[in-house]
Each structure stands twice: as structure tokens, then as C-alpha cells.
Amino acid sequence: MKTDADEKRGDPAGLLFGLGLAASCVFVALQSWEYGLGSFRRMGPGLLPFMLGLAGILLGLAMAWRSVRSPLLEGAYLPLRRLIFIGGAFVFFALAIEPVGLMGTLFCTTIIGAFADADALPTQTLALAAGLTATIWLVFVHLLGLAIPLWPNFL
């Protein structure tokens, strides 16, 4: 049962986003001031971002104001499992590619990414990792001639 109290509870994510946007835009406006506004006749580098910053403060506050009064947003949620594994795969790639080289990094990135789906099976995932690593090597290194180190640099 939805009651009146639930309806009026507001949308905390929207409120936070609106306030966050307004706060960042205060920073944008202050920073743009330092870049130099110039005049309309000769626009300085800061003029447009300064205006955008002002507009952003207004839009952010408007969004925050509206979310206080709006009902809770249905269906908008962040799938945590996917965020952790997919985000983790990207972070792993960024950290590993230079020390570990392309082959090992891709192999492990694939395995981490596969577990974003709860049904991932170990054997299938290993086969996928091997196949994908080989395919990307074929396309990017062999065909496009990309100069990425393939193996760990301590070997």
C-alpha cells in the first residue's frame, strides 16, 4: 500500500545530484572568474564557463527543489554486482596493462568482467578469456600493428 506519506517522501538521489551540481557550478563560476571574463566585445576565456556556472547553479537548485516534492523515482537503481565487477575490470586493466602486458591483462580482465553476470561458469569463462585475448591480439596487434607490450616487462 502506498500512503500519502510515501508519495511525499521525495527523491533523495535527485536532491543530492541537484545540490552537488549547484556546488560544482559554484566552483566552475569562481574558477572561470580567474580565467578572465573579458567583455562581450572581446570575450575572455572565462566568460562562457562563468555563464554556464551560473546557469548550472540555477538548474541544480531547481532540480533539488523539484526532487524534494516529487515522489520517489521508481526503477532507477544501480546494479551493484555489475558495478563492482565491470568497474573492477576497467580498474584492473588500467593498473595492469603497463606492468603485465596485453596478454595477461586481457585474460584477467575478461574473467573479472564475466563475473558481472551471476551465472558465469568457470570453464566457459576461461575458454572465453583465451579466445578473446587471442582475437584482440589478432585484430589490434597483428592486423592494425599496435605497439603494445605483450608480456610482463620483467620477463
Added chain:
Amino acid sequence: METLANLGAGFEAVLTLQNLFYCFVGVTMGTFIGALPGLGAMLGIALLLPVTLYLPAEASIIMLAGIYYGGEYGGSISAILINVPGTPSSTVATLDGHQMARQGKAAVALFASALASFLGGSIGIVLMILFSPIIASFALNFGSVEYFAVMLVGLLGAASVSSGSRLKAYVAVLLGLLFGTMGADISSGVQRFTFGFSEFISGISLVALAMGLFGFAEIICAQTKIISDKAKSHVRMRDMIPSRDEWRRSFGPFWRGTSLGALLGALPGTGPTIASFMAYSQEKRLSRTPEIFGKGAIEGLVAPESANNAAAQTAFIPTLTLGIPGTATMALILGALIVQGIQPGPRMMTENSDLFWTLIASFWVGNLLLLVLNIPLVGLWVKLVSVPYRFLFPCIICLICVGIYSIELSTFGVWVIIGTGLLGCIMRTVAIPAAPLLMGFILGPLMEENLKRALQISRGDFTVFITSPISAVCMMLVLVIILMPLIIRVVKRSAR
């Protein structure tokens, strides 16, 4: 006559082995990614952007465009067979298309959809051939004032027709404009919002931004459904031909859908998705038997399918002739052209006319390839669509990472993707659309340049935006776009 000669030269350029190959890769990948529910042409284009840096401008744009219109075909396949639209613009095809499939007429529905798409697309191409040179020569007289005004209409128009809250769409535009200001200012060299990273001096990379918003965020937040068990792949060729009655009933809806789609495609903001929805409701309203709609009426499939493909083609008119994209996908293709050193706009028609005509010819070749790919190979697509996401996600992740890393051989791009991707996820949880952000990002720097130049020439006098007739019309449109919903709300409230 000159047009025909140009077009002939265009076909000659496309029918080389290399360009045919890239066209084929583009439309195949477009069909595949379009057929996958939750993943759209944007992701496909973002994935292939780094690869295009290795290719000549011609080949890369042929391939990217192929993904775009190929996605329109692919989306319909999953809409008809498994009742899950592969792309937003094929949502309407689930209504009658899937009903036809349930009544055992899947083959007819697929054939009708592919043929309507092909013919609608072809008419869109013809319109593009006829109107692009006219619009381009008209736009040659555009100065900075007019450019700024037209871009402003395009940007606000695109934001205001997107579904959901207008306020949130404007927030997205604003974020895009802010991202666009990052990097060194062109005239003064002042480094804006680089946060001390030398990589940001040339601005935040379009490829990284697109991959973050439409790759990283999309695979995390995509509404993935388990579809493997529902797929019906036994579609026989000989069941495909519609009956004489079905041909007759499709004729009117086809023409009306195509006209509506062609018109809406060329306008800013209203892309294939809106065209397909409007074409469907138009047919339902005009029909003498509106009660059969939603129960497998071929009219309800042909009209939106021809509309969205006509719109997909005419959307290139403003992008190529004015340099002003109407939708985010077009903005991405525009960005890809700029990366290749080609500035789309009226001068492109004279300076790079070869490229323009080759691209047009490739549309036709691509649409023909799609017809061939779709009708006999439909079973294969259905099998491919049932590939589980636990296989797809890692492939997309690895392609994004290797793609961005390959551009500068630095991990900086990967971190930018993670950052913009997280922003994309947050935006999705508060229902802020990502497409207007990309529009703002691409149009922002162009608008700033033109505004700066316009005000410099007018010595800081803003009245130039009203004294130029083209700009004055645009400014009125801007006012209408911004004020209309407010006025409607006030009127509604006072009526109550």
C-alpha cells in the same frame, strides 16, 4: 545531371573492395548490436571509433554510418521475434510485429519490416541527394551569427523532445557544454579546467567520453533480459512473401510513414524513435479499422519501420550540410568526422564533395547489404542475440579498454572512461539522459567560437541576433521551445 555524375563517382568509390568491406563490417555490427536488447548503435560507434583512427576518412565514416542505420534493421528483428525491442526506435514494432509472429506470420513480418526499412531508407537517401546541395548552398551565406542561432535551436530542440523531465535534459546539456569548455581556450591559450593534467590540454577526448557514457555506463545499467528461451529461429524463406491483400494494405502506411519519418529525421531532436511512434499513431488514427492495431496489423508494422529508416537517413542532411547534428548519434558521427580533420558544413559539399557522394552511395550499398543480410540470415541473428551477457560484457570491456589504450598508449584514457562512466551511472539513477550531454559537448566549442566571433564583429552588440532574419527566426524558436511548456502548464492550472 551533375548530381547523377557525382553519384556515379560516389558509387565507383564505394564499390572498391576496401570500402565494401568496411560498409559490410559496419552494417553487420550495427545489425548485431541493434538486435541486442539494451545495447544501441551508440555503443557500436563508440567501440569502433578508435579503430577508425587507423582508417582513411572515407572508410571510417562509411563504417560508422553503417552501424547507425544497420542498428535500425537489427532492432526490428528482436522486436518481432522475441518481443524485446533491440533499439528504442523499434519499440513500436513489438506491438503488431510480434503479434504477427505469434500468429505464425513471423516470416511475413520480417520480410515486410526489412522491405519497408529498405524502401523507406532509399527514399530518405533520394531526399538527401535532392536537398543537401540546396541547403548547403543556402548555408554558405551563414555567418557566425546564423550558425550560433541555428546551433542553439538544435541543442535546445534536441533536449526538449527527449523523453522524461525537460529540466533533467537541460542539466545534461549543461554538463555537456561544461565538458566542452575543458582544455586550452583557442584564442587566448588559457587552460580551462585541466586540473593540472597535461592530457586535458587538448580537451577531454570524445572517444573516452562516448565510451564512458555509452559503453561503461550502458553495460552496467542496461536492462538485460533473458531471451534465449523465447527465440524462435525457424523462419523459412518461402513463407516470407506477403499475400496480395497484405501488399495492398501496406501501400498507404508505407508512404505516410516514409514522409513523416523523412521530415522528422531532418529536424533537430526528432530522430527515428519519435518518427516511429508518430507514424504508428498516425496510421491508427487514419485507419478505418483501428481495432485491429496491436493484434498483428501489417499496417502497424510497415508505417513505423519505413518511418524510422527514412528518418535515420535524412538525419544526415543537417549533420553534413550544416554541421549541426540533430541527435546524439549524429553528434558522435560528426565528432568522428572532425577527428578525421573534416569539418562538416556547407563547405564540405564543395571541398570534400567526393566524400559526401561516396557516403551517400555507401548508404545505398549498405541498405542493400542489410536487405540481403536480413532476409535469408534472420535465423543466424536470432541465435547471435541469444548469446548470454556473461560472454558479451567481457568482450565489450576488453574492446573498450584496448581501443582507448591504443590511441595514445597511455592508461589516462581508461581512467577518464571510468570517471565519465561513473558519472553516466549516477545520471541514470537520477534519470538524466546521456544523449543531450554528448550534443552539448560536441556543439559547445563550435557555439563558443561562433558567439565570440559574432560579438567581436558586432562590437559586443547582442541585437545582431535579432537583426539577421535567419537568426531572428531561430531566436523566436528558442523562446517557443523554452516558454511553451511553462505557458501550457499555466493555462492548464488556470483551467482547473
